[in-house]
Amino acid sequence: MNRVVITGAGLICCLGSDLESFWERLLAGESGIGPITKFDPTGLRNEEAGEVVDFDWSRYADDEVDEATQFAFAATADALMDAGLTTRGARLSAAIPDIGLVYSTNFGGAYSWESFVVASRDASTGADEAANDFRQFQFQSASEYVRQELELGGLAATLSNSCSSGVSAVGMAFDQLRLGDAAVIVAGGYDSLGLSSLSGLSILRTITAEKCRPFDKNRSGTIFGEGAGMVVLEELDHAKARGASIYAEVLGYSLNNNAYHLTAPDKEGEGMVQVIQRAIGHAGISPDAIDYINAHGTGTQYHDPAEILAIKAVLGDHAYKIPVSSIKAATAHTLGPAGAIELIATVLATRDDIVPPTVNYETPDPDCDLDIVPNQSKPWPVTAAMSLSAGIGGNNGAIIVRSMD
Amino acid sequence: MNTPIHVTGIGIVSSIGIGRDEFFAAVRDGRRRSGKIEDFCIEDYLETEKTYLDHCSAFALAACAMALKDAQLPPSCIHHPSASSGICLGTALGCLQTMEDFFLRVIEKGPRYANSLLFSHSYANSPTSLAAIEFGLAGYHSTATSGESSSLIALMQSLNALRLGYAERIVTGGVDALSEALQRVWAQIYPDRMPGEGAAVFVLETETAVVERGLQPAAFPRIVVQSAHCDGASPAADSIERDIGFVVGAMDAFNTATAMGELEDAASKQVAALSNSTPQYQILLSRD
Numbered sequence: 285m286n287r288v289v290i291t292g293a294g295l296i297c298c299l300g301s302d303l304e305s306f307w308e309r310l311l312a313g314e315s316g317i318g319p320i321t322k323f324d325p326t327g328l329r330n331e332e333a334g335e336v337v338d339f340d341w342s343r344y345a346d347d348e349v350d351e352a353t354q355f356a357f358a359a360t361a362d363a364l365m366d367a368g369l370t371t372r373g374a375r376l377s378a379a380i381p382d383i384g385l386v387y388s389t390n391f392g393g394a395y396s397w398e399s400f401v402v403a404s405r406d407a408s409t410g411a412d413e414a415a416n417d418f419r420q421f422q423f424q425s426a427s428e429y430v431r432q433e434l435e436l437g438g439l440a441a442t443l444s445n446s447c448s449s450g451v452s453a454v455g456m457a458f459d460q461l462r463l464g465d466a467a468v469i470v471a472g473g474y475d476s477l478g479l480s481s482l483s484g485l486s487i488l489r490t491i492t493a494e495k496c497r498p499f500d501k502n503r504s505g506t507i508f509g510e511g512a513g514m515v516v517l518e519e520l521d522h523a524k525a526r527g528a529s530i531y532a533e534v535l536g537y538s539l540n541n542n543a544y545h546l547t548a549p550d551k552e553g554e555g556m557v558q559v560i561q562r563a564i565g566h567a568g569i570s571p572d573a574i575d576y577i578n579a580h581g582t583g584t585q586y587h588d589p590a591e592i593l594a595i596k597a598v599l600g601d602h603a604y605k606i607p608v609s610s611i612k613a614a615t616a617h618t619l620g621p622a623g624a625i626e627l628i629a630t631v632l633a634t635r636d637d638i639v640p641p642t643v644n645y646e647t648p649d650p651d652c653d654l655d656i657v658p659n660q661s662k663p664w665p666v667t668a669a670m671s672l673s674a675g676i677g678g679n680n681g682a683i684i685v686r687s688m689d
Numbered sequence: 690m691n692t693p694i695h696v697t698g699i700g701i702v703s704s705i706g707i708g709r710d711e712f713f714a715a716v717r718d719g720r721r722r723s724g725k726i727e728d729f730c731i732e733d734y735l736e737t738e739k740t741y742l743d744h745c746s747a748f749a750l751a752a753c754a755m756a757l758k759d760a761q762l763p764p765s766c767i768h769h770p771s772a773s774s775g776i777c778l779g780t781a782l783g784c785l786q787t788m789e790d791f792f793l794r795v796i797e798k799g800p801r802y803a804n805s806l807l808f809s810h811s812y813a814n815s816p817t818s819l820a821a822i823e824f825g826l827a828g829y830h831s832t833a834t835s836g837e838s839s840s841l842i843a844l845m846q847s848l849n850a851l852r853l854g855y856a857e858r859i860v861t862g863g864v865d866a867l868s869e870a871l872q873r874v875w876a877q878i879y880p881d882r883m884p885g886e887g888a889a890v891f892v893l894e895t896e897t898a899v900v901e902r903g904l905q906p907a908a909f910p911r912i913v914v915q916s917a918h919c920d921g922a923s924p925a926a927d928s929i930e931r932d933i934g935f936v937v938g939a940m941d942a943f944n945t946a947t948a949m950g951e952l953e954d955a956a957s958k959q960v961a962a963l964s965n966s967t968p969q970y971q972i973l974l975s976r977d
Binding site: 328482487542555 | 854
């Protein structure tokens with residue numbers, strides 16, 4: 285089977301709209317969370333979120349498309365540029381016409397959906413206007429737009445696996461490449477904040493009324509955000525043949541479901557245990573070979589200790605010897621792209637041998653007694669690392685990468 | 690990686706027939722009916738009452754229940770500690786009715802009075818996740834939301850997962866339901882098509898899993914080859930352009946099958962089905 289490597293990355297989130305400024309701020313222990321300005325947040329449990337604030341769509345295109353599609357397009361274009369597969373302002377090289385896309389999203393074009401619901405029930409709204417809103421909302425609309433604009437001829441797929449979406453998209457692309465069905469695929473996730481989604485997450489009390497504090501004893505929930513994270517996955521020989529710079533190799537991944545409850549976490553973390561075990565098994569490495577874990581770490585009361593329990597169940601004593609951090613208090617929980625953005629942070633940790641911190645940490649919790657890298661980044665040799673994700677519906681995902689020699 | 694994959698169970702909810710035999714009989718008879726499904730009652734398929742289900746989730750649960758029953762899978766196989774049974778479903782629009790009902794309440798009453806039950810059932814992955822919970826499918830898990838290609842993308846994911854050893858069996862297929870929102874824009878979005886809804890689900894198993902259950906693999910259709918193809922047509926492309934996409938994709942599938950040696954003795958095999966419902970993905974089924 286083919287080996288698969290990451291040769292490019294692009295992201296947009298509240299911490300930054302380019303890879304290096306994101307990484308710099310993340311390592312500095314900054315948080316991008318701030319007041320919600322896109323809509324009136326009155327009535328939500330928290331009026332702060334991880335809004336994208338420094339994004340300029342006109343740098344990429346001038347089409348009137350949903351903001352979520354803009355995020356997806358921009359992160360894809362940046363990832364392809366980072367991989368040396370295109371340059372700003374130019375179309376993709378025809379030398380690789382079959383580049384594929386595997387996207388993931390929770391809410392598709394969220395703004396367009398909300399606009400559609402309101403406008404299409406108003407008799408004064410034209411049929412074409414309502415139909416345009418609906419098309420912009422549809423889950424596959426971003427991949428179709430990007431595929432056409434960048435003239436990509438490969439597979440175009442969209443997945444929706446709640447907050448493990450990003451890992452699932454990268455995993456599906458990884459399988460296509462391993463099996464030789466493609467040579468290059470851009471994979472990742474995107475989502476934009478909307479009143480609808482935040483109202484639901486607020487009423488579920490997933491959102492904290494305070495600060496997001498992953499693994500802290502006084503944690504009380506998460507803060508949501510928006511953006512996109514995309515990686516260029518490439519078959520190793522293909523990457524070598526064109527002299528591409530390689531960030532890391534993807535060794536394996538796993539997806540599963542707790543098969544327990546739609547919204548309640550499995551406090552024993554059994555599903556997370558299985559997904560970690562399987563990812564390690566598929567990667568063909570020993571649990572002791574993992575040097576760093578980028579945890580899902582939402583800051584919710586029950587999920588954080590369940591995740592720690594699962595890590596300890598699989599890694600045993602080794603879990604106490606490695607850093608396990610969450611970047612959600614810095615980036616906010618970005619929903620569909622969360623897994624992809626966290627994978628990018630994990631890959632950069634293998635590149636630079638430094639681990640991003642868990643910010644807002646104050647009070648240790650005996651149930652989360654691993655080295656969670658409190659508040660300050662940590663220089664640490666990282667060869668192999670794992671990123672974990674989980675989401676509504678009981679979805680779990682784990683993916684393992686290793687730096688290249 | 691070259692493990693043969695068999696179709697061991699089928700479950701269908703459609704406007705012309707619910708259940709495998711009724712559906713095939715309706716197809717044979719050329720039955721036509723409005724795309725809206727009538728006379729469907731989820732209680733006929735589940736053992737416990739549900740507080741709430743979007744139609745999309747209800748169709749998915751019913752089709753999965755029928756497929757698992759058709760596959761004669763005992764609970765011990767599905768609930769195996771190794772979590773070797775998974776589920777991948779595709780849906781173009783997910784639980785659209787619930788999405789709209791939820792947001793209308795937010796508009797009317799504000800976020801403080803949002804309905805948490807509706808929200809948790811509004812995700813695109815809700816049908817897949819509910820089926821995993823209902824039937825104990827704790828293994829490989831995914832939901833494809835790739836427009837009209839969704840169910841075939843889910844099938845592709847499932848086949849890859851089985852071939853790569855991620856699972857022994859995967860319940861896979863597609864589901865969608867009509868909704869008030871969709872009906873308001875149907876004529877603009879799908880100008881040449883009749884509105885429809887339903888679910889079609891397969892149980893796919895590796896040959897090893899079939900044999901371990903004491904069954905004869907030859908009794909079940911085998912997936913021969915898949916081919917992903919993209920014709921570059923825009924979503925708004927006219928039907929002629931899309932039809933060209935179907936043909937090119939079908940040729941891709943046949944050519945790939947021939948190159949892989951799967952169709953060397955094509956004359957002795959019956960190609961049971963070539964699914965080409967979208968221009969982006971084709972699949973061949975064969976019975977030896």
